[in-house]
Amino acid sequence: MKQLGQSDPMDDTWIQQQLDIFAKQGLERRARVFPQAGGLIRIDGTEMLNFSSNDYLDLARHPHVTDRARQALDEFGSGTTASRLVSGTLPIHEELENRLAKEKGYESALVFGSGYMANAGTIPVLAGRDDLIFADKLVHASMIDACKLSGAKLVRWTHNEVQALEKRLEQYESSKGRKLIITESVFSMDGDIAPLKEIAALAEKHGAMLMIDEAHSTGTFGPNGAGLVRELGLENAVTVSMGTMSKAMAGFGGYVACSSNLRKLLVHSSRAFIYTTAPPPAVIGAALGALEVFEASPRLGNILQANADYFRSLLHDAGLDTLDSRSQIIPVIIGDNEKALAVSQKLREENIICAAIRPPTVPTGTARLRISITLAHLVDDLERAAKAIIKTIKG
Ligand SMILES: Cc1ncc(COP(=O)(O)O)c(C=O)c1O
Structure with missing residues (x-):
């Protein structure tokens, strides 16, 4: 029986309030369902370049x-x-x-x-x-x-x-x-x-x-x-x-x-x-x-880093900011949370998946695309993706 002054434990107003705060800040999150793991995946019959998987050496289905x-x-x-x-x-x-x-x-x-x-x-x-x-x-x-x-x-x-x-x-x-x-x-x-x-x-x-x-x-x-x-x-x-x-x-x-x-x-x-x-x-x-x-195959890492260097050079040539990345992880700094999400969504229309990473995962004002290069991405794929990213961000 509820005691006088005790709040209703099933009252979830506070939960809705917290969720509203996330939404207002452009920080809503949900776990999207992917049909497969890895750098190259098929969604509804369409091949997608997935740059948000950490399957760097393409081993998940090796x-x-x-x-x-x-x-x-x-x-x-x-x-x-x-x-x-x-x-x-x-x-x-x-x-x-x-x-x-x-x-x-x-x-x-x-x-x-x-x-x-x-x-x-x-x-x-x-x-x-x-x-x-x-x-x-x-x-x-x-x-x-x-x-x-x-x-x-x-x-x-x-x-x-x-x-x-x-x-x-x-x-x-x-x-x-x-x-x-x-x-x-x-x-x-x-x-x-x-x-x-x-x-x-x-x-x-x-x-x-x-x-x-x-x-x-x-x-x-x-x-x-x-x-x-x-x-x-x-x-x-x-x-x-x-x-x-x-x-x-x-x-x-x-x-x-x-x-x-x-x-x-x-x-x-x-x-x-x-x-x-x-x-x-x-x-x-x-x-x-x-x-x-x-x-x-001890050279897999070297090949991966060479591909990442090439991809980064394409972004740099277009004036994009990749911080001090020197690995297969390449951030493309956008800044604004909503804009990062919009860029990520636009790229998806071109069958390119790049997660928009927002605070609190990264510091406020540094929302970004986090690009993971993997060995599933061939040089042609990297060139197509770089072109699409540059076009989407720079207009
Ligand atoms: C730097 C770093 N440390 C630790 C972890 C946690 O590893 P796991 O995903 O295996 O729990 C991650 C990734 O999630 C990470 O990026």
């Missing part, structure tokens, strides 16, 4: 990857039905972790349910209430949420500016707790690359641990697609190299590569590792398949 997923499904079943520490760890989890560790150049690796969970499960183990985390201004939401979860004091520094980081580290020089620096190697929304060598030098100078999110550089940079930490030989300077199997690996799940001791500690205390069911066999099989493709 026969080796799907075969490996199917084999694991047949051998181990649809799910693991238990958490890793109970009875959910299968031989393929260990096989994948050993393989990831070897490829990344670390003693150990630990697989999580997603990239989000890898961050949420690792950062709070590295830093707690008495500690400091120094985060680049543009790190992914999963890292920021993990920082909040950790209870550590969060200090932000201007995106990719090493001097700004140094200033922050000096400012907190005398602070007692552990220090952790976090950044991404390839940034998810800007496609630019962190100055990892300089950041690693600062971490060493100031006695800080360093964690790099390689979500967008795995598969796309480095030997056998091992990422930028490996390419730059920074394995001994980077405490944790984190990644996800959901982008160039075309599957699902996340991981961290680190020392054996840190892995042990994560197994003991990472809540996102302990209190969840182990990732299903097909997902692990697909990840192994993707790593095998990386090894068999």
Whole structure:
């Protein structure tokens, strides 16, 4: 029975008010249904160039990857039905972790349910209430949420500016707790690359641990697609190299590569590792398949980057702003939320899918098209898309 003064719990006026605010700001969102994944898809019989998929190496339907997923499904079943520490760890989890560790150049690796969970499960183990985390201004939401979860004091520094980081580290020089620096190697929304060598030098100078999110550089940079930490030989300077199997690996799940001791500690205390069911066999099989493709075709990342360079040059020649993108992720800055949406919709009429990314995913006033180049896009496709984007934006 309702008590006097208690509001009606089924009254959803407040929900409608919140939704109205999103609508007013041009920030309405919905999960549109796509019939397929990947860079080239068919919708109602029409072939569409999809520049909003992170299937960078076009592996989501690669026969080796799907075969490996199917084999694991047949051998181990649809799910693991238990958490890793109970009875959910299968031989393929260990096989994948050993393989990831070897490829990344670390003693150990630990697989999580997603990239989000890898961050949420690792950062709070590295830093707690008495500690400091120094985060680049543009790190992914999963890292920021993990920082909040950790209870550590969060200090932000201007995106990719090493001097700004140094200033922050000096400012907190005398602070007692552990220090952790976090950044991404390839940034998810800007496609630019962190100055990892300089950041690693600062971490060493100031006695800080360093964690790099390689979500967008795995598969796309480095030997056998091992990422930028490996390419730059920074394995001994980077405490944790984190990644996800959901982008160039075309599957699902996340991981961290680190020392054996840190892995042990994560197994003991990472809540996102302990209190969840182990990732299903097909997902692990697909990840192994993707790593095998990386090894068999080590130049895929180079081809992808050459194509991305070409595409970027076409946009630059037309005077479009792609920030400091140096990877397969190419932002085209539009600014206004509504205009970004209108451009995205117009391109769809030309069978080109480019997601409009708006705040809060990107800073206010920087609404953009986020273009993901994938190996499904041939040079002709890139030229057609560049032409259409330039025409739509410039008129
Ligand atoms: C930089 C970065 N880190 C972490 C994640 C989370 O990975 P996942 O999608 O596997 O949860 C993403 C993407 O979603 C990302 O872009």
